[in-house]
Amino acid sequence: MHDAANQVIFGLDPTWVAVSILLVIYGIIMAEKFNRAVLSLLGAGLMILCGVVTQQQAVAGIDFNTIGLLTGMMVIVAISQKTGMFQYVAIKAAKMVKGEPWGILVMLSIVTAVFSALLDNVTTVLLIAPVTLLITDALGIKPYPFLFAQIFASNIGGTATLIGDPPNIMIGSAANLSFYDFLVNLAPITPLIMLMTMVVIWFMFGKGLHATEEAKALIMQFNENDAIKDIPLLKKSLFVLFCVIGGFTVAHTYHLEPATIAMFGAAALLLLQTWGQDLRSKDHAYEGIMAEVEWTTIFFFVGLFIIVTGVEHTGVIEMMAHKTLELTGGDFTATAGAILWVSAIASALIDNIPFVATMIPLIESMAPTFGGEEALVPLWWALALGACLGGNGSLIGASANLIVAGFAQRAGHPIAFLVFMKHAFLLMLMSIAVAHVYLYMRYLS
Amino acid sequence: MHADLIMTKDLVTCGPDQTISEVIDLLHDKSVRMVPVVDDNNHILGAINTLTFLSSLVPEYIVQGYLKSIPYAPDMGVLRKHYREILNHKVSDVMDRDPTIVMESESLLSVTAALITYDRFEYALVVDKQQKLLGIVASSDILRCLNKFSPEELFDA
Numbered sequence: 301m302h303d304a305a306n307q308v309i310f311g312l313d314p315t316w317v318a319v320s321i322l323l324v325i326y327g328i329i330m331a332e333k334f335n336r337a338v339l340s341l342l343g344a345g346l347m348i349l350c351g352v353v354t355q356q357q358a359v360a361g362i363d364f365n366t367i368g369l370l371t372g373m374m375v376i377v378a379i380s381q382k383t384g385m386f387q388y389v390a391i392k393a394a395k396m397v398k399g400e401p402w403g404i405l406v407m408l409s410i411v412t413a414v415f416s417a418l419l420d421n422v423t424t425v426l427l428i429a430p431v432t433l434l435i436t437d438a439l440g441i442k443p444y445p446f447l448f449a450q451i452f453a454s455n456i457g458g459t460a461t462l463i464g465d466p467p468n469i470m471i472g473s474a475a476n477l478s479f480y481d482f483l484v485n486l487a488p489i490t491p492l493i494m495l496m497t498m499v500v501i502w503f504m505f506g507k508g509l510h511a512t513e514e515a516k517a518l519i520m521q522f523n524e525n526d527a528i529k530d531i532p533l534l535k536k537s538l539f540v541l542f543c544v545i546g547g548f549t550v551a552h553t554y555h556l557e558p559a560t561i562a563m564f565g566a567a568a569l570l571l572l573q574t575w576g577q578d579l580r581s582k583d584h585a586y587e588g589i590m591a592e593v594e595w596t597t598i599f600f601f602v603g604l605f606i607i608v609t610g611v612e613h614t615g616v617i618e619m620m621a622h623k624t625l626e627l628t629g630g631d632f633t634a635t636a637g638a639i640l641w642v643s644a645i646a647s648a649l650i651d652n653i654p655f656v657a658t659m660i661p662l663i664e665s666m667a668p669t670f671g672g673e674e675a676l677v678p679l680w681w682a683l684a685l686g687a688c689l690g691g692n693g694s695l696i697g698a699s700a701n702l703i704v705a706g707f708a709q710r711a712g713h714p715i716a717f718l719v720f721m722k723h724a725f726l727l728m729l730m731s732i733a734v735a736h737v738y739l740y741m742r743y744l745s
Numbered sequence: 746m747h748a749d750l751i752m753t754k755d756l757v758t759c760g761p762d763q764t765i766s767e768v769i770d771l772l773h774d775k776s777v778r779m780v781p782v783v784d785d786n787n788h789i790l791g792a793i794n795t796l797t798f799l800s801s802l803v804p805e806y807i808v809q810g811y812l813k814s815i816p817y818a819p820d821m822g823v824l825r826k827h828y829r830e831i832l833n834h835k836v837s838d839v840m841d842r843d844p845t846i847v848m849e850s851e852s853l854l855s856v857t858a859a860l861i862t863y864d865r866f867e868y869a870l871v872v873d874k875q876q877k878l879l880g881i882v883a884s885s886d887i888l889r890c891l892n893k894f895s896p897e898e899l900f901d902a
Contacts, residue, residue, distance in 0.1 A: 387812075430807070434812065438819075522817055523816075529814070710806075711809070
């Protein structure tokens, strides 16, 4: 990976330049004083300006499969959320349990987990959290237990599929693992982790949730049918969503990447959305949807891929992989366990996206030790389980947590960092322990 | 034609420390829909109108825009509950701190542009160079002015 052709600025050692850029940028990202997309793009620019990588190498390092999959799904979600189907499902779920608070908490958590598995977590919580506040306001009880359960549900649900959580998208893309692979290997354990989480949440909050008969009657007065705003668009959105998810499951067989499916689905829904309208309305609708795509996240990824490519070029990640293997004595079971637990703790405390971006080349360079890329697969599951579930450990562990916390704060129900961590960290460790047992029994014994 | 020639000079104002219930009475007694909030020296601090009150009654999670419409929700009594809560709050707690403000020397075109650009109030507050409140131009004042004056008068005055 060393590239002697590059002219590093002032004749400095490229390893030190690259590692310094990475550490400084990650450090400032963690301080959360500046926009993370701006920082990652600055870091990426520095990698090229300082001569660690050329522009061509930097662009080659961007994983356009991840970028395309994220962008495509964001477009599909931006359109389908306009139909009101998420509110419909949330209210329907609340009414199915006759307005009983604990029942509502469980139902909304399941809805959150399922949507998070099929869409991105941030969008899911952004859609479910406001309805949750509306419902808890009607019930006259505090929303914290509900929001707490939803944060866990979104990260657990996101673990189940290739498209559920950004770390999985990155891992799937880098390791050439399909939607089906994720479904067969990660999805089976998530219901068990969800069940365990709900039992613990029942002991923490569930016993104390009570609402008056009048409040429950108020919930039954909600009319979910009025939530559906645009039935033709709902049909188009559901059609495209089903096709896209169906496409993901068979893509691998036809040698198609998930990004192709997602982008094609997005383009098809953009076309269907305004079918039959005049050009002016079509342009207007298209521009509205483009404005809703989270470009901050997309450009954050672009910058991050370039930063990691820079560090990878210097060979330092390969060196770290060797050090890790020395620590675990080159033992596969120990390495998988270490990846799971280190990923979980790290993802609870720092943004799991840069962490996974750095871990991917590190695990890739372990391939020779363990006998080729095929042998690495259990390590990818360890990384995915650790990074996704670890996000539950603190309020800053995952983007969805931050979104819920920010939203709750603005809505007058702030979630304190330490209070959340007190409830969440141990619960997160318990879920990792379950994941460890699962990994051991299925792949390592 | 400048802002100072079409504005209403007979003003109803309130101070930042008055209570909401006092201002609601004021809106009702004087039959106005907007009251500028000024300090002792007549400097503008903000403005308060009927929509400002209503938006402080609706829960934040709806105002924030994540639930753009809630046709499925019954009346949960939250409006009345919040209404009782805010009556004793101070004007400065709920007022709009960034009302539409124009200078006395601004043209009719400029005042109209300011009104439609900010799109929140039907009124613009007219101030002098020291930012002291002189009057109010309502969107209806502009229509009346266009109706009443000849083109020459509109340019010359």
